[in-house]
Amino acid sequence: MRVTLDQDKCCGAGTCVLSAPDVFDQDDDGIAILLDPTPPAHLAAGVRDAATRCPAAAIRLEAE
Amino acid sequence: MTTTPRHVVIAGASAAGLTAAETLRREGYNGHLTLIGDEPHLPYDRPPLSKQVLAGIWPPTRTALRSPDDHTRLDADLLLGRRATALHPSRRIIEVDYGEHIEYDALIIATGVTPRHLPQGHDLTGVHVLRTLDDAHRLRTHLLQRPRLAVVGAGFTGAEVAATACGLGLDVTLICRGPAPLAERLGGDIAHLVGQLHTDHGVRLRTGVGATSLVASHGRVAGLTLTDGTLVEADAVVVAIGSTPATDWLRTSGLDITDGVACDAYCQAAPGIYAAGDVARWHHPQLDAPIRLEHRTNATDQAITAARNLLGAHEPYAPVPYFWTDQYDTKIQAHGICTPGAQITVVHGDPAQRSFVALYSHDGRVTGALGWNSPRELRPYRELVAHPTPSEHATATGGP
Ligand SMILES: Cc1cc2nc3c(=O)[nH]c(=O)nc-3n(C[C@H](O)[C@H](O)[C@H](O)COP(=O)(O)OP(=O)(O)OC[C@H]3O[C@@H](n4cnc5c(N)ncnc54)[C@H](O)[C@@H]3O)c2cc1C
Ligand code: SF4
Numbered sequence: 159m160r161v162t163l164d165q166d167k168c169c170g171a172g173t174c175v176l177s178a179p180d181v182f183d184q185d186d187d188g189i190a191i192l193l194d195p196t197p198p199a200h201l202a203a204g205v206r207d208a209a210t211r212c213p214a215a216a217i218r219l220e221a222e
Numbered sequence: 223m224t225t226t227p228r229h230v231v232i233a234g235a236s237a238a239g240l241t242a243a244e245t246l247r248r249e250g251y252n253g254h255l256t257l258i259g260d261e262p263h264l265p266y267d268r269p270p271l272s273k274q275v276l277a278g279i280w281p282p283t284r285t286a287l288r289s290p291d292d293h294t295r296l297d298a299d300l301l302l303g304r305r306a307t308a309l310h311p312s313r314r315i316i317e318v319d320y321g322e323h324i325e326y327d328a329l330i331i332a333t334g335v336t337p338r339h340l341p342q343g344h345d346l347t348g349v350h351v352l353r354t355l356d357d358a359h360r361l362r363t364h365l366l367q368r369p370r371l372a373v374v375g376a377g378f379t380g381a382e383v384a385a386t387a388c389g390l391g392l393d394v395t396l397i398c399r400g401p402a403p404l405a406e407r408l409g410g411d412i413a414h415l416v417g418q419l420h421t422d423h424g425v426r427l428r429t430g431v432g433a434t435s436l437v438a439s440h441g442r443v444a445g446l447t448l449t450d451g452t453l454v455e456a457d458a459v460v461v462a463i464g465s466t467p468a469t470d471w472l473r474t475s476g477l478d479i480t481d482g483v484a485c486d487a488y489c490q491a492a493p494g495i496y497a498a499g500d501v502a503r504w505h506h507p508q509l510d511a512p513i514r515l516e517h518r519t520n521a522t523d524q525a526i527t528a529a530r531n532l533l534g535a536h537e538p539y540a541p542v543p544y545f546w547t548d549q550y551d552t553k554i555q556a557h558g559i560c561t562p563g564a565q566i567t568v569v570h571g572d573p574a575q576r577s578f579v580a581l582y583s584h585d586g587r588v589t590g591a592l593g594w595n596s597p598r599e600l601r602p603y604r605e606l607v608a609h610p611t612p613s614e615h616a617t618a619t620g621g622p
Contacts, residue, residue: 169546170555171544171546175601184598185598188553188597188598210241210244210245210248210526211519211522211523213237213522214269215267215286218289
């Protein structure tokens with residue numbers, strides 16, 4: 159799985175950090191940071207959840 | 223539902239409707255899926271409409287919630303520009319405009335809300351509401367002509383429109399029925415800071431007054447009169463006085479649609495019928511009360527639960543409400559319930575510095591946490607709101 163994050167769209171809700179803390183963090187302005195653009199399989203469910211819940215549609219997923 | 227449905231219909235193709243569709247697929251539903259939406263556009267996001275789109279920072283296309291490829295992968299019949307007009311729960315039929323009858327096994331209602339209007343005057347040129355991409359386009363086109371703008375209503379939409387228009391250099395009057403913008407949502411102390419934010423930027427803030435009528439001149443709006451008898455001259459008026467659930471089409475359905483589609487704690491309105499998003503009023507199991515939220519994250523979270531329950535999950539929906547609003551360079555975020563009447567304690571930062579976290583508590587229990595330009599600092603307090611402890615304890619140990 160490959161993850162992309164559009165920081166310009168991010169509204170700083172932090173939902174992604176709750177869903178997948180190993181893959182996302184937030185900077186001081188609350189803008190999400192992608193820690194791992196190719197997360198291992200055991201994190202995939204959390205990442206999918208983050209992408210679905212992100213209120214700004216800022217997270218995109220592509221199957222490898 | 224115990225048996226897997228063969229045809230799921232979703233009415234309303236926006237944040238909640240699309241999320242419900244995606245969740246059904248993700249949870250393994252591979253039957254027939256139909257999404258009905260009365261707007262002509264592919265599902266798009268609304269929060270940017272009063273912010274980046276109105277400001278002209280984003281082209282409208284950036285609001286698309288998903289790419290065309292994502293829609294292909296979803297494998298749903300997307301009926302856009304089509305309106306659900308009636309529902310017959312006993313026969314499991316939804317009527318769509320042009321006389322079409324669609325049979326379903328399960329239905330998710332996600333038709334959102336529509337802006338409330340003033341009793342008259344909305345036919346005048348220059349009078350706007352803001353809910354859709356088309357509304358945003360019309361309003362922005364008008365604002366580019368640099369009209370004097372009056373905004374009626376200082377809830378989220380009104381306050382954001384005033385801020386964005388002010389950022390475009392317009393002359394703006396914000397008309398606020400309460401003591402300060404967002405007073406009903408944030409309580410007086412914090413709302414007062416929001417008011418200051420607007421006046422600091424040069425917005426003329428009129429508090430404690432409502433609009434009585436729009437003033438016309440040759441078919442165009444020329445201003446409005448207020449409850450205190452004064453006149454505000456304006457070439458453009460945005461009416462942002464709240465919304466009502468889009469349930470007209472359900473009037474003869476037999477469903478309880480008093481302030482939204484009434485649901486149980488599982489987002490279920492009737493056998494095989496679920497609701498999610500702005501249109502849904504459900505029984506919050508922890509608050510033990512019916513609530514309806516018009517917040518973006520609720521649309522997605524509730525749609526996920528509704529879709530999972532439709533497939534048999536039986537999960538109560540008990541979210542910690544969350545919203546944010548961006549005005550000028552300020553981001554306000556809140557978890558939980560931040561209603562007036564709560565005791566407000568600043569636990570981080572300083573309101574004078576325009577960066578702080580405040581806790582809201584009732585009878586010693588923390589019910590909400592609000593961050594003002596403090597997204598990172600606010601996050602740990604979400605847990606506190608989800609699992610409340612006595613507020614004294616919270617104040618002493620809750621800091622990150
Ligand atoms: C300008 C603006 C700014 C906002 N900013 C924020 C913000 O900063 N933070 C925040 O938390 N929330 C914000 N919101 C609220 C957020 O956008 C909503 O909570 C969210 O859009 C709700 O999604 P929904 O899918 O439930 O409803 P909606 O987005 O309203 O979608 C419902 C869809 O159903 C369609 N429909 C209605 N009736 C029918 C019918 N009979 N047949 C077919 N289709 C129908 C509607 O046209 C619409 O496309 C904002 C809203 C607006 C308008
Ligand atoms: S969930 Fe989306 S909007 Fe929220 S912080 Fe993560 S990327 Fe940004």
